[in-house]
Amino acid sequence: xxxxxxxxxxxxxxxxxxxxxxxxxxxxxxxxxxxxxxxxxxxxxxxxxxxxxxxxxxxxxxxxxxxxxxxxxxxxxxxxxxxxxxxxxxxxxxxxxxxxxxxxxxxxxxxxxxxxxxxxxxxxxxxxxxxxxxxxxxxxxxxxxxxxxxxxxxxxxxxxxxxxxxxxxxxxxxxxxxxxxxxxxxxxxxxxxxxxxxxxxxxxxxxxxxxxxxxxxxxxxxxxxxxxxxxxxxxxxxxxxxxxxxxxxxxxxxxxxxxxxxxxxxxxxxxxxxxxxxxxxxxxxxxxxxxxxxxxxxxxxxxxxxxxxxxxxxxxxxxxxxxxxxxxxxxxxxxxxxxxxxxxxxxxxxxxxxxxxxxxxxxxxxxxxxxxxxxxxxxxxxxxxxxxxxxxxxxxxxxxxxxxxxxxxxxxxxxxxxxxxxxxxxxxxxxxxxxxxxxxxxxxxxxxxxxxxxxxxxxxxxxxxxxxxxxxxxxxxxxxxxxxxxxxxxxxxxxxxxxxxxxxxxxxxxxxxxxxxxxxxxxxxxxxxxxxxxxxxxxxxxxxxxxxxxxxxxxxxxxxxxxxxxxxxxxxxxxxxxxxxxxxxxxxxxxxxxxxxxxxxxxxxxxxxxxxxxx
Amino acid sequence: xxxxxxxxxxxxxxxxxxxxxxxxxxxxxxxxxxxxxxxxxxxxxxxxxxxxxxxxxxxxxxxxxxxxxxxxxxxxxxxxxxxxxxxxxxxxxxxxxxxxxxxxxxxxxxxxxxxxxxxxxxxxxxxxxxxxxxxxxxxxxxxxxxxxxxxxxxxxxxxxxxxxxxxxxxxxxxxxxxxxxxxxxxxxxxxxxxxxxxxxxxxxxxxxxxxxxxxxxxxxxxxxxxxxxxxxxxxxxxxxxxxxxxxxxxxxxxxxxxxxxxxxxxxxxxxxxxxxxxxxxxxxxxxxxxxxxxxxxxxxxxxxxxxxxxxxxxxxxxxxxxxxxxxxxxxxxxxxxxxxxxxxxxxxxxxx
Ligand SMILES: Cc1ncc(C[n+]2csc(CCOP(=O)(O)OP(=O)(O)O)c2C)c(N)n1
Ligand code: SF4
Ligand SMILES: [Mg+2]
Numbered sequence: 022x023x024x025x026x027x028x029x030x031x032x033x034x035x036x037x038x039x040x041x042x043x044x045x046x047x048x049x050x051x052x053x054x055x056x057x058x059x060x061x062x063x064x065x066x067x068x069x070x071x072x073x074x075x076x077x078x079x080x081x082x083x084x085x086x087x088x089x090x091x092x093x094x095x096x097x098x099x100x101x102x103x104x105x106x107x108x109x110x111x112x113x114x115x116x117x118x119x120x121x122x123x124x125x126x127x128x129x130x131x132x133x134x135x136x137x138x139x140x141x142x143x144x145x146x147x148x149x150x151x152x153x154x155x156x157x158x159x160x161x162x163x164x165x166x167x168x169x170x171x172x173x174x175x176x177x178x179x180x181x182x183x184x185x186x187x188x189x190x191x192x193x194x195x196x197x198x199x200x201x202x203x204x205x206x207x208x209x210x211x212x213x214x215x216x217x218x219x220x221x222x223x224x225x226x227x228x229x230x231x232x233x234x235x236x237x238x239x240x241x242x243x244x245x246x247x248x249x250x251x252x253x254x255x256x257x258x259x260x261x262x263x264x265x266x267x268x269x270x271x272x273x274x275x276x277x278x279x280x281x282x283x284x285x286x287x288x289x290x291x292x293x294x295x296x297x298x299x300x301x302x303x304x305x306x307x308x309x310x311x312x313x314x315x316x317x318x319x320x321x322x323x324x325x326x327x328x329x330x331x332x333x334x335x336x337x338x339x340x341x342x343x344x345x346x347x348x349x350x351x352x353x354x355x356x357x358x359x360x361x362x363x364x365x366x367x368x369x370x371x372x373x374x375x376x377x378x379x380x381x382x383x384x385x386x387x388x389x390x391x392x393x394x395x396x397x398x399x400x401x402x403x404x405x406x407x408x409x410x411x412x413x414x415x416x417x418x419x420x421x422x423x424x425x426x427x428x429x430x431x432x433x434x435x436x437x438x439x440x441x442x443x444x445x446x447x448x449x450x451x452x453x454x455x456x457x458x459x460x461x462x463x464x465x466x467x468x469x470x471x472x473x474x475x476x477x478x479x480x481x482x483x484x485x486x487x488x489x490x491x492x493x494x495x496x497x498x499x500x501x502x503x504x505x506x507x508x509x510x511x512x513x514x515x516x517x518x519x520x521x522x523x524x525x526x527x528x529x530x531x532x533x534x535x536x537x538x539x540x541x542x543x544x545x546x547x548x549x550x551x552x553x554x555x556x557x558x559x560x561x562x563x564x565x566x567x568x569x570x571x572x573x574x575x576x577x578x579x580x581x582x583x584x585x586x587x588x589x590x591x592x593x594x595x596x597x598x599x600x601x602x603x604x605x606x607x608x609x610x611x612x613x614x615x616x617x618x619x620x621x622x623x624x625x626x627x628x629x630x631x632x633x634x635x636x
Numbered sequence: 637x638x639x640x641x642x643x644x645x646x647x648x649x650x651x652x653x654x655x656x657x658x659x660x661x662x663x664x665x666x667x668x669x670x671x672x673x674x675x676x677x678x679x680x681x682x683x684x685x686x687x688x689x690x691x692x693x694x695x696x697x698x699x700x701x702x703x704x705x706x707x708x709x710x711x712x713x714x715x716x717x718x719x720x721x722x723x724x725x726x727x728x729x730x731x732x733x734x735x736x737x738x739x740x741x742x743x744x745x746x747x748x749x750x751x752x753x754x755x756x757x758x759x760x761x762x763x764x765x766x767x768x769x770x771x772x773x774x775x776x777x778x779x780x781x782x783x784x785x786x787x788x789x790x791x792x793x794x795x796x797x798x799x800x801x802x803x804x805x806x807x808x809x810x811x812x813x814x815x816x817x818x819x820x821x822x823x824x825x826x827x828x829x830x831x832x833x834x835x836x837x838x839x840x841x842x843x844x845x846x847x848x849x850x851x852x853x854x855x856x857x858x859x860x861x862x863x864x865x866x867x868x869x870x871x872x873x874x875x876x877x878x879x880x881x882x883x884x885x886x887x888x889x890x891x892x893x894x895x896x897x898x899x900x901x902x903x904x905x906x907x908x909x910x911x912x913x914x915x916x917x918x919x920x921x922x923x924x925x926x927x928x929x930x931x932x933x934x935x936x937x938x939x940x941x942x943x944x945x946x947x948x949x950x951x952x953x954x955x956x957x958x959x960x961x962x963x964x965x966x967x968x969x970x971x972x973x974x975x976x977x978x979x980x981x982x983x984x985x986x987x988x
Contacts, residue, residue, distance in 0.1 A: 070988075071988065245984050245987035245988060246987055246988065247987045255980075255983075258973075258974075258975065259974055259975070259980070261970045261973040261974055263736070263965040263966070263968060263973065264732070264735050264736055264965060266732065266735075287975040287979065288973065290961055293961070294959070295959055295960060295961040295962070296958060296959055296960045296961060297960075297961055297965070297968060297972060297973060298960070298965065299735040299736075299955075299958055299960055299965060300958075301731070301735060301765075303728070303761070304728075304757050304758065304760075304761040305757065307725065307728065307757075307758070308725075308727075308728035308731070308757070308758050308761065309728075311721070311722075311725045311728030311729045311731075311732060311758070312728050312729065312731050312732030312735065313732060314721070314729055314732060315699075315719070315728070315729035315730060315731060315732025315733035315734075315735070315736070316732035316733060316735050316736035316966075317732075317736075318719060318729075318732075318733060319697070319732070319733040319736035319737040319740065319964075319966050320736060320737065320966035320967070321735070321736035321737070321965050321966040323732065323736065337722055337725075338721075338722055338725060341721060341722050431984055432980055432984060433977070433980070434976070434977040434980045435977070436976055436977050438974075439970060440970055472717070473717075473966070474694075474697045474716070474717035474733070474737070474740055475694060475695060475697070475717075475737055475739060475740050475964070476694060477694050478692075478693045478694040478715030478716070479715075480694075480717075481693070481694065481714065481715050481716055481717050481718075482717065482718075483709070483710050483717075483718040483719075483720060484717070484718060484719045484720065484721075485719075485720040486720070486721065486722055487720065495710075
């Protein structure tokens with residue numbers, strides 16, 4: 022059966038040629054959701070990782086199960102700049118519905134790989150790019166049986182094409198397929214066949230490789246490929262968390278999925294098969310945080326994972342946790358708001374919501390991990406801080422960190438680590454002490470002693486979210502109420518020295534500062550390198566926690582101008598810095614990107630350069 | 637609200653239970669509720685139940701939401717931790733506490749507003765999960781603490797203090813619980829200690845979610861003529877359906893008084909026995925469907941059947957469903973939880 026008529030593959034005018042670039046380019050794959058492209062694209066990313074080349078993959082997917090367009094971007098950069106870039110040298114255009122915009126995005130001289138089973142619409146042709154038509158549908162029709170297999174294998178065939186075009190190491194690719202399908206020989210064989218089909222076709226019909234080339238390096242020896250949700254979950258396991266409660270929401274779902282898988286693996290009692298953990302899918306986020314409070318109050322390391330809409334629902338009980346001083350760890354994998362917003366796009370727009378969650382005067386500890394490695398290490402940190410300060414702690418990651426695979430340094434664990442349980446009195450301590458007074462600040466640290474239920478009657482007290490005095494007894498007396506509120510402020514401020522310090526990197530002759538947080542890290546660092554190339558030297562600071570350690574304010578005061586780069590519309594980090602440090606507002610300039618896609622260095626560099634040059 | 641200290645004079649009954657504790661040892665701080673509030677009588681029954689059971693105070697955890705009813709855990713067992721949480725959230729918070737420490741004896745006290753409006757979802761799901769706890773609804777048909785608005789349990793036609801009649805259909809916690817698969821469902825009246833005490837004891841002995849709806853008149857906002865949750869109305873329409881007798885484990889069994897109907901016995905998880913007799917021929921509290929239809933018919937006639945209305949033993953509770961270890965998760969040593977650096981190293985081969 023033949024699906025198409027052959028078409029002329031050569032444009033009328035010869036398109037310009039790209040200069041040779043080895044291990045320094047980006048390409049994009051355009052697919053339809055639900056066609057199995059995600060695993061094929063992941064395969065490419067993983068193969069490049071195994072070739073030892075710094076690489077990143079960004080999955081730009083729709084909030085949909087099947088049919089809507091989806092993209093995957095891969096960037097390789099020998100110098101380790103792997104933030105998102107929007108300079109695509111090659112587009113694998115597998116979705117006819119998005120041809121128009123996909124064609125536009127390729128840089129001049131770049132390549133468009135498309136399915137030539139059907140003619141590529143002439144109206145969409147540009148004469149400054151190269152078209153590489155491969156009859157994918159026809160090849161799959163001829164070589165595979167059944168509609169599902171043909172759809173799936175089409176993806177693997179284009180992986181083969183790319184392997185030839187980009188000079189991928191075929192031994193690596195083949196080994197990966199063998200591993201992946203070691204228990205499914207039929208699938209393994211069809212995958213090998215599909216790869217070869219694509220590879221051979223490219224070799225026979227195009228000049229391979231293109232000037233875009235992959236060349237084996239040695240940069241990933243001590244790295245792994247992991248997403249932030251998985252790393253956070255692993256961090257929770259290592260922190261000794263025993264209770265996880267959640268309500269499903271993109272992009273945080275993967276965190277509890279991974280926690281479940283790790284617990285099954287590491288926390289199942291070898292003899293009885295019983296579980297040394299409890300995972301509860303709650304009825305909503307109100308219940309999820311409620312269960313966290315109940316379980317934490319009863320002494321278990323407990324967390325919940327959610328995204329912005331969930332935080333909104335949790336607000337009331339977060340205030341209860343703050344005021345009654347109950348530890349709570351909340352992973353907020355941010356997505357685009359407000360409201361339902363764009364659930365599958367990334368943003369950093371829950372900063373203020375988390376820092377001040379709930380009614381009344383409340384302030385919370387917030388951590389900002391920049392990548393999956395930090396997600397892992399911030400998990401035990403979050404539990405320790407929550408226990409030590411008896412308060413909610415937020416770990417604010419985002420969709421880009423949480424759901425995309427990142428190349429990060431291997432995770433390490435110090436076996437001497439023991440959880441900081443904070444001031445929880447043992448039975449002996451309670452029995453030996455005087456009358457237990459829950460909120461009595463005996464040593465002026467702002468942190469008071471806690472007791473757990475089920476230990477001894479002498480330690481019993483009545484936890485309440487209503488006004489209470491230092492004994493934990495109900496009060497409406499102004500002084501007693503204020504005494505507790507003042508202490509809570511002192512306690513919050515004292516966390517400054519316990520939270521992760523900012524990362525500061527200074528340059529000689531720097532004339533201004535660039536400040537950022539979380540997943541903007543790579544793009545901002547690359548932007549600083551770009552700016553340095555244009556003789557704009559900047560110092561760098563990545564804030565990693567709120568309340569802000571003193572170094573944060575010191576850095577801001579050292580620079581007349583600090584550009585605050587963040588991914589939201591209103592400059593939420595800037596606001597927090599303005600309100601919570603003594604720094605003059607005039608020193609801070611907002612650099613905001615909030616379209617929902619991961620940040621690119623060029624966007625940051627261009628903005629700041631324009632501003633510098635206008636000064 | 638009174639700030640008078642509770643007098644420390646010794647209780648008239650200085651009788652001691654198996655632990656050598658007096659009734660007084662199971663009391664809490666002085667109630668600040670209105671004199672005559674039904675909730676205070678329930679508190680007294682709870683005190684007596686724990687005392688009679690001889691429960692060690694520190695093993696109890698008292699949970700509540702917000703409302704006059706939710707204040708009451710402060711008024712019983714001062715040797716137990718209490719958690720007066722947020723309006724409607726008690727069931728969720730108690731579920732978390734149960735997850736962390738399965739050895740706690742959880743008792744939750746809530747109101748009809750707390751449970752049937754703002755917290756309805758959590759109540760339903762705690763029932764579904766069969767969380768191991770006793771959940772008491774102190775049901776007065778109004779929001780006492782916010783001054784007498786109708787709650788979701790107000791009957792059609794019942795009158796507010798101002799004389800307005802409620803027109804919306806009530807949510808009946810007993811039918812709701814039965815529909816959702818609850819394994820222990822009771823109803824009683826705050827003024828009937830003789831019925832309430834054995835019912836509470838049986839509920840505490842039950843493995844899984846036990847719910848008792850206790851009609852508890854609000855003397856300030858809902859005890860007038862025309863109210864179907866007043867003392868008068870409740871007394872008149874009460875119908876003790878299954879008078880019960882709670883026989884703790886290892887105590888000598890004496891036959892309870894026999895009325896019409898058959899005598900039944902249910903052995904609870906902890907070895908204790910609940911005996912009851914059905915006043916009505918054919919009412920079988922171990923048959924969910926017939927119980928539901930019988931109760932529905934009586935309620936349509938304006939009657940308030942009380943007693944142990946449904947009981948089912950042997951259904952797995954939350955921890956059994958989750959297959960969690962027998963010990964409290966909260967007390968597991970860190971060494972039993974952390975896989976160690978070698979395992980991490982090995983695991984990461986899969987992330988290459
Ligand atoms: C989120 C929230 N909304 C409203 C209130 C106000 N409020 C306090 S108690 C209550 C109703 C209590 O009714 P119920 O549970 O029946 O208890 P009762 O006082 O009747 O015993 C309400 C609406 C609150 N505390 N929190
Ligand atoms: S207002 Fe009603 S429910 Fe509240 S304490 Fe007074 S009588 Fe009891
Ligand atoms: Mg009420």
